[in-house]
Amino acid sequence: MTDDRPAQGAPQGVRLQKALANAGVASRRVIEQYIVEGRIRVNGRTVTELGTRIDPDGDRIDVDGTAVQLDVSKRYVMLNKPTGVYSTMHDEKGRPDLRRFTREWPERLYNVGRLDAQTSGLLILTNDGDLAHVLAHPSFGVTKVYVAKVAGAVTAQTIATLTRGIDLEDGPIKADRARLLDVSPGSASARSSLVELTLHSGRNRIVRRMMAAVGHPVQELVRRQFGPVHLGALPVGKARDLSKIELGALLTLSRRDSPAAAGDDDEQETE
Template identity: 75%
Template structure:
């Protein structure tokens, strides 16, 4: 944070970031609702460097660096989570062509899993969110073989033993059953390789289809398969806020459901 002639006035930076009009941003500052680098500021003469300073309003991080791009993709099945696949399989490049920045994926989904994938050119954020020790919650909907019993759902919550150690779903619930199949929702923070598929196979219900509906604060919503869009201001703020929190020690395995 800088109070001298260097930097840009805080209210101008907030207005440029889309928080509100400059007048409203001034009111937010005076009311003590804005922090710069973790310190509450109330002086309208405060100046910041958008490239390096961290600003939040009411505890929600504000994106100041306009060069950073954050995109949500509904990855279809059959597409690998890579910007260039050495085996020539369909990859993510086709979904990033409309943005001039060089984007890359945050974590990955296996080729046969569809759903929410974040693409960005913010390397620091990508590293933090993709690292399993950070424990970002992901919600999956799985269509599985067979009729899932309530006892099986409880077993998923209590934990199952896999070859690489025990694992428990943070949340699990049965959404629907039909002839020969069931829909199960699982919430996990683990980043272990193909963990959702392995957990469900272990309880006797192999996955037929798998989609990730939520990644941290981001929801897939009605975004069609194969479509991509930039995150909204609110979504960016929620994602940046999540990335700035201290990370607890958790799993250390690579992420692929």
């Protein structure tokens, strides 16, 4: 009978360049050059020794300040959710849900936060529970950008009100940023406006309630950005893997040392 355990005193862990090459960052030779140049950190400390070994399951690695995921079993997908689809992997009432968009991936994916059934736009789907918790929980202050088509001609004063703050039935709220994109021509009763809102709040249907409170009910609503990830030109109803750049930006955001100041809502965002 043989004992496969490492001999006493044998090196522990995996060589840094091997772990990063396995994760698809670059070739071992390129990564060795990165190490020598001081471009890689392990748990926040710059390493320059080629013999550095790491624990792929516990150590956090970043290259040029961008976090790297060493666990290749983790999957990260962007979906442009259509209206009429509920943000769940299994709707108990039999309504359209997210399963139809994840069939090409073998992993069991879950949505990060939710979008209201009548709201379209960017959803992140993943099997990385730690990342999902950080991105969905409002205490971490991850911003989302929405574009709303609303009734009526929005004025500069209304935009200022949205950023200054308004009172809703569940407390005051203000947009991190607000911008008027367009006002349609026509009679006063037929006019509409496009407004871009940036928020980190997790309150239920917050964009719709904010716009209703300033006299401009939402007619259509799209989430265009989630943290550093942009929807771009992804068609409605389509999904794709995040790029390495997008994933690195999300992981870097999720590994920040301290969450946003307390005092926001405890519930996950739903819009």
